[in-house]
Amino acid sequence: MSKTRLAVLGLAALLMAGCGPVNPGAAAVVDGTRIPMSDVEDVADVYCTASLSGQSGSAAGIDSAALRRQSVADLVSGEVADQVAKDRGYDVTVPSLGSAEQAQLEQMFGDELPAALDLIERNQRTGVIAQEMAREADASIPEGEQLLQAGQQLLARATAEADISVDPRFGLDETIQQIAETGSLSVFGGELDATATEDRPAALQCS
Template identity: 30%
Template sequence: MTANRGRSQSGSRVLAAAGAALLLAGCGDVSPGAAATIDGEAISVDEVDEYARAVCAAETTGAELAQQPHTPTSTSTQRESVLTILINAELAELAVDEFDLQVPPSAAATPDSAATAQLFEAMAAEDAGTAASYQEYDATLRRLVAVAIAIGAEQTGGQKSEQVLASAGGAWLASYAEDHDVQVDPRFGDFTSGRVVGGSGSLSVASGGESGGGSEANLADLPASQICR
């Protein structure tokens, strides 16, 4: 990896912050059933929907376990977030292969904590399939953050916190995307500066009658089926 491209977890808190930093190019025709393609590799609408439902379940279950209120979110916003992670995860693996990055499996391992185990167990008791989907998505996110940290270390010299390194790696990946053919179904939005933003509207064909847009300002106007509570 060239350090001069010029484009520029030690726990769940770091992972969440790093993941948010990665949610910081292009839009065009995609294959039928695909939410996005990266150099021709498709991310299916079904995969995005499956993970978005799993994330919603994890958020609501986590809030219940913590005895905290859960802030409602539109499911279209969750789809945008999930698709952002999946696109960046694919780009991260391309970078790993291209630049022979060394990312030890332990760097992306799910922490062996009571809270994590309790969440997975509670989700599995409710719906084993959804719990399995969430664990897959969680592993994808952790792998992405681990790769971003490795990239950030290459870019900065490594003498930074993991959160700073992940942010630097995320910025690099956003630039790296410009060298690749990233196409997003416009109903999900555009992939800009490393994230999917602002769907054009009707996701009804791809996602069972759900409108897009993702605006939390209109949350009160959405039917219950389009809100993660």
């Protein structure tokens, strides 16, 4: 099982308070499909637990805003991939986890295990669809990492062509690339860029 990919991003001044969400209650909308803010929080909680596990339980240096930003990006990519699979009639099969992997995840996530399993399955599904896109585009691409990279490039292109709107407080553009450094979606301030992550308010840290 691939290790969970976590983006390590900096935290600076937040967007102006007047820049509210485009679709209230939605973190993003992909071709008319809403991604609820609650889904982003669920994914961010899983990434937070995985990050804490990697740092022996210390939240120092882990930025919850960065985790939320990564969560939005992953969910948007997953939704685009699902729509591609539906449009092209892909038969998507996600490989099952082994018993040892299940036990390791249960030990790591505890009560969050269902959310963690959902996230892993969703990310695996996105990867499978990306590889299928690459196979369809060029049957000569070897299986493995090269096929996955080619598929990710095609998925990024499909994302750029999709009709996407993202809550501007995440600091992501319609292709889910970072265009601004942001922080908490509920806390506004202008001096956070000069503050070490571990010294920031608890709401801005992974915990």
